[in-house]
Amino acid sequence: METTTTSPKPLPIVKGHWLFKNALEIKAGMIEFVQKYSKSYGDIFFVNTLKEEMVIINHPDYAKHIFQDNNKNYIKSFAYQVLRLFLGNGLLTSEGDFWLRQRRLAQPAFHRERLQKLTESMIESTDKFVDKMNENAKNGAEFNMAHELNGLTLDIVSKALFSSDISESMEKVRTSMDIANDFAFKKIFEIVPKPMWVPTTLHQEFKKANSNLEGIINKVVESRRKNPGQYHDLLAMLMETKDEDTGETMNDRQLRDEAMTIFLAGHETTAVALSWFYYVMTTRRDIEEKIRKEVSEVCGDSPVAVQHLPQLKYTRMVIDELLRLFPPAWIIGRKALTDDVIGGYRITKDSNVLVLPFQIHRLPEFWENPNEFIPERFTPEKVKEMHKFAYFPFGGGPRQCIGNNFALMEMQVIIASTLRNFSFERTTTEDPEMEQLVTLRMKNGIKMKAVANA
Ligand code: HEM
Structure with a gap:
């Protein structure tokens, strides 16, 4: 990649409306906007939304530059400031030395062997879901699959974090989490930002939901401090872990922020991906049948268990392809700390850069028949040959998702356990629409019914 510092070129600027610049077109759909203008402006260009000026990045080499090679120059962008109101200074939103220390402390809790212990409770929650289905x-009941999956992944992450300590408060957690989530995307896309002291309904509802969640988490932490050593969940691991140099453990504030972060980041994305999965299966029964065959060969009549997961290789390829076409984190933002040069173009200090995995995952230069669902792209041999940043649903570089293996195991468990029992049929004919929010949700979810396998 060209990164010469001598006379970098100015970025191409997308011409927009004389008054609204590019704001209206972007509001109508960022993905469509980028698809349209990358044809004439190439793989890096400048846009103006009135609220922010932004550089759109549309090439794997440039994504690698931002997330990996020169990652120290790129901090998290304005959207993360909003998440900070809710997640505090947790792993997703913190920066610099503080983030690095927290990441080192949290990392062991997400090691594969540790996660294997958590799969038992994943399987337990999924079994309850299967009973409901x-x-x-x-x-012959109709249900909204997106809503059901959100409940399931929230249940799974709650148990992984807190065992059964919050089971009595689950309904309150679910409602509060929905309110906080809704607040986050409304604030990120607010055209005229209002400070938090303005008593709008949105702000007040959020504050109440946030304080409910804090109350629940604080109570668990307090009771664990009084009776340490009885649990083997993520919270216990976060409470036990010690800084190698100082021997310090996390204080209550850090535990709250990390727990809240894992709570949110650990369920919304997975639920969104799975909603798209069950939709795709209604259009690709051939793939569904292959998964079913694999599950039957690997698991026989026994329940899906942790030792089966590495053998569910085709199922894993389907998940990889799903995350290519429907990456829940469809857009990732950063802000440049100092001037930089990308691909020979000048990136000025404080520029917001936006990288769209959704778009890069479909670039025809890197993907043959990019819009087709072809799980065989992800055989281990083909994965080795791939550009690391042509496919990055979990982000990349040091800030890569800490929960990627957790999510992949969880999806395998849910897909294998449901498809061996049912097919899911859509009860409406309209195709689901993408909703480009913080995650790539399905607008209004997807109405389905479960049909037991013969
Ligand atoms: C399909 C599911 C998931 C997807 C697509 C996903 C995607 C991502 C992406 C793209 C990032 C990087 C964001 C950035 O660079 O700004 C990230 C970070 C993160 N994710 Fe995930 N995630 C998923 C599941 C999970 C799960 C299950 C957990 C926890 C149990 C989790 C916890 C986190 C945390 C804590 C971070 C911040 C890491 C750091 O900066 O050190 N995620 N995720």
């Missing part, structure tokens, strides 16, 4: 199948 069985009832639905018997009654």
Whole structure:
């Protein structure tokens, strides 16, 4: 990649409306906007939304530059400031030395061997979901799959973090989490930003939901401090872990922020990906059948268990392809700390740069028939040959998702356990629409019914 510092070129600027610049077109759909203008402006260009000026990055080499090679120059962008109101200074939103220390402390809790212990509770929650779907199948009931999956992944992450300590508060957690989530994307896309002291309904509802969640987490932490050593969940691991140099453990504030971060980051993305999965299966019964065959060969009549997961290789390829076409984190933002040069173009200090995995995952230069769902792209041999930043649903470089293996195991468990029992049919004919929010949600979810396998 060309990174010469001598006379960098100015970025191409997308011409927009004389008054609204590019704001209206971007509001109508960022993905469509980037697809349209990358044809004439290439793989890096400048846009103006009135609220922010932004550089759009549309090439794997440039993504590698930002997330990996020169990552120290790129901090998290304005959207993360909003998340900070809710997640505090947790792993997703913190920066610099503080982030690095927290990441080192949290990393062991996400090691594969540790995660294997958590899969038992993943399987338990999924079994309850399968029982519910069985009832639905018997009654021919219609349900919103996106909503059901959100409940399931929230249940899984709650148990992974807190064992059964918050089971009595689950309904309150779910409602508060929904409110906080809704608040986050409304604030990020607010055209005229209002400070938090303005008593709008949105702000007040958020503050109440946030304080409910804090209350629940604080109570668990307090009771664990009084009776240490009884649990083997993520919270216990975060409480036990010590800084190698200082021997310090996390204080209550840090535990709250990390728990809240894992709570949010650990369920919304996975639920969104799975909603798209069950939709894709309604259009690709051939793939569904292959998954079913693999599950039957690997698991036989026994329940899906942790030792089966590495053998569910085709299922894993389907998940990889799903995250290529429907990456829940479809857009990732950064801000440049100092002037930089990317691909020979000048990036000035404080520029916001936006990288769209959604778009890069579909570049025809890197993907043959990019819009087709072809799991065989992800055989281990082909993965070795791939440009590391042509496919990065979990981000890349030091800030890569800490929960990637957790999510992949969870999706395998849920897909294998459901498809061996049911097929899911859509009860409406309209195709689901993408909603380009913080995650790539399905607008209004997807109405389905479960049909038990013969
Ligand atoms: C399909 C599911 C998931 C997807 C697509 C996903 C995607 C991502 C991406 C793209 C990032 C990087 C954001 C950036 O660079 O600004 C990230 C960070 C993060 N994710 Fe995930 N994630 C998923 C599941 C999970 C799960 C299950 C957990 C926890 C149990 C989790 C916890 C986190 C945390 C804590 C970070 C911040 C890491 C750091 O900066 O050190 N994620 N995720």
